[in-house]
Amino acid sequence: MLPRGRILSEVLAETAAAYPDHDAFIDNDSRETWRSLSVRVDRTAAALWQRGVRKGDHVAVMLGNSVQWLQTFFACARIGAVTVPINTRFKQEELAFCLKQADVKTIVLTETFLGIDFAALLAAVEPALATGLPGEALPTLTQALMFDTSAVPPGAINFDQLIASVNDDDIEACQTQSGTVSPDDILLIQYTSGTTSFPKGVMLSHDNMLSDAYAVSLRMGIKPEDRYFSIRPFFHVAGSTLSILVSLSTGCCLLTLPKFDVSLALAMLQREKCTLTSGNDTIFLMLMGHPEFDASTLHLRGGWAAAGPEVMQKIHDQMNVPHLCNAYGLSEASPNVVMSGWDDPLPLRTEGWALPHTGVRVRIIDANTSEILPPGEAGEIQVKGWSVMHGYYNMPDVTARTFTEDGWLKTGDLGKMDRAGRLKMVGRLKDIFRVGGENVAPTEVEGFILLHEAIALAQVVGVPDERLGEVPAAFVVLKQGYSCTPDELIAWCKPRIANFKVPRYVRVVDSFEDIGMTGSSKVQKNKLRAHAISLLGLAESAK
Known part of the structure; x- marks a missing residue:
């Protein structure tokens, strides 16, 4: 049975007591x-309390992966405030939307991050930062607390100095006066990664996220002595739930970097003797494709990946990770819905077949008829149970459309189940395109292209075609030292896969950074498709 009904501050106290050093x-x-992290949290919570942060207040966190992120998140949870993670890739319009839509009262930020001037970005959104908050653009934003700042704007407060000034009486006052926090209280509002229009604020409770983290840790077989390297950004649920809270729930050490630098990641994996890691297909392929990659220097035994069969097999064979789990989920489900067990047979893990967590139900629905489909047939994945969100913040109509009348979350993802109740995610319904009446899942074509010895990364989208409606277009990154022309790759595909799946167009690119990636290292298919249409000179209206 899962230990349900917990709150974050209780779990932190238990873990710090069990493994203080x-x-x-x-x-x-x-x-x-x-022990030292718990002390940081005590002082940060007291500082927030001094500044008037109370239960239910929304606190935006605009930081890169860092101990400041953890201490702020845990401190907000102790008070009962709601953390609103800010995607560090957000531009001015996106930042303004999230801060306003989420009714943020306090923002915690650093002055700069990876060359981005966060203070200037916030000032562009709310000019009153230069004089005094609140301002007219964001009337609910009453204060900005800044870490690592050399020059505090008049409308902000030096958070490092504030935390340093806290004394024992302040800490006791915060702990005794902050009141009761319930497992069903909202812990975090997760703004979706923005692959479609403006993001939506997913409301997740203490129970949602902590239960999901613990369930995942059981599937991964985590022990307190494990060392878990995760490059997933903390502003994403793969970072907050599946990295931070997995570590918190088990007492294992979490290791990270501010951004995914392949060389630095490999160095940390080796130097710190990490036993677990996580990532998607892009992350693992970049690690294995780097000139400095040497599996013999690593100590990995497991972790999890959201990746296709070809990549999962490569991780097992080339990276020598014997017990990697396959995972599927979405922000609206805290996020993990199914994860294979670390000791499941390898074919189940590589192919992506996994059981839902105890108390989480999954069904496959025909998107056209709403009928439940039998085992083996592909349809929309729908989810019900303790991991499902409390809705989108201040979006009742959108929330209603996201659930069925009988309370199932419509994921928008395509999957199928076997007779044992295992789920396999096949693709995303919105990414599926039709070539002359035939459905094509981009993930399937991408997985096949990765079998070519010269290909390091592959992304496929459907682009307009006058005769067939749509045809595949592939963008690929070559392995270092290899060559492959578009014509050579198309010729290689033709005798090996169905003709309607063979890319009509192939373009070789250095990376997908300039085309569009989310902070969780996912290629934004909507942006890639628009880029392809423009690059190829195609007409969107072609049928």
Whole structure:
């Protein structure tokens, strides 16, 4: 049975008491034990309390992966405030939308991050930062608390100095006066990664996220002595639930970096003798494709991946990770819905077949008829149970459309189930395109292209075609030292896969960064498709 009905501050207290001197968090700038991290949280919570942050207040966190992110998140949870993670890739319009839509009262930020001037970006959204908050653009935003700042704007407060000024009486006052926090209280509002229009604020409770983290840790077989490297950004649920809270729930050490630098990631995996890691197909392929990759220097035994069969097999064979789990989920489900067990037979894990967590139900529905489909048939994945969100913040109509009349979450993802109740995600309904009446799942074509010895990364989209409606267009990144022309790749595909799946167009690119990627290292298919249509000179209206 899962230990349900918990709140974050209780779990932190239990973990800190059980493993006070064990490593809790490591990056290139910090090294914290559970004891020292807990002290940071005490002081940060007291500082927030002094500044008037109360239960239910929305606190935006605009930081890169860091110990400051953890201490702020945990401190908000202790008070009962709601953390609103800000995607560090957001531009001015996206930042303004999220801060306003989420009714943010306090923002915690750093002055700069990876060359981005966060202070200037916030000032562009709310000019009153230069004089005094609140302002006219964001009338609910009453304060900005800044870490690592050399010059605090008049409308902001030096958060490092504020935390340093906290004394024991302040800490006690916060702990005794902050009141009761319930497992069903909202812990975090997760703004979706923005692959479609403006993001939506997914409301997740303490129970949602902590239960999901613990369930995942059981499937991964995590032990307190494990060292878990995760490059997933903390502003994403793969970072908050599946990295931070998995570590918190088990007492294992979490290791990370501010951004995914392949060389630095490989160095940390080796130097710190990491036993677990996580990522999607892009992350793992970039690690294995790097000139400095040497599986013999690594100590990995497991972790999880959201990846197709070809990539899962490569991770097992080339990276020598014997017990990697396959995972499927979405922000609206906290996020993990199914994860294979670390000791499941390898074919189940590579192919992506996994059981739902205890208490989470999954069904496959015909998107046209709403009928439940039998085992083996592909349809929309729908989910019900304790991991499902409390809705989208201040979007009742959108929330209603996202659920069926009988309360099932419509994921928009395509999947199928076997007779044992295992789920396999096939693709995303919105990504499926039709070539002359035949459905094509981009993930299937991408997985096939990756079998070519010269291809490091592959992304496929459907683009307009006058005769067939749509045809595949592939963008590929070559492995270092290899060559392959578009014509050569098309010729290689033709005798090996169905003709309607063979890319009509192939373009070789250096990376997908300039085309569009989310902070969780996913290629934004809507942006890639628009780029392809423009690059190829196609007409959107072609049928």
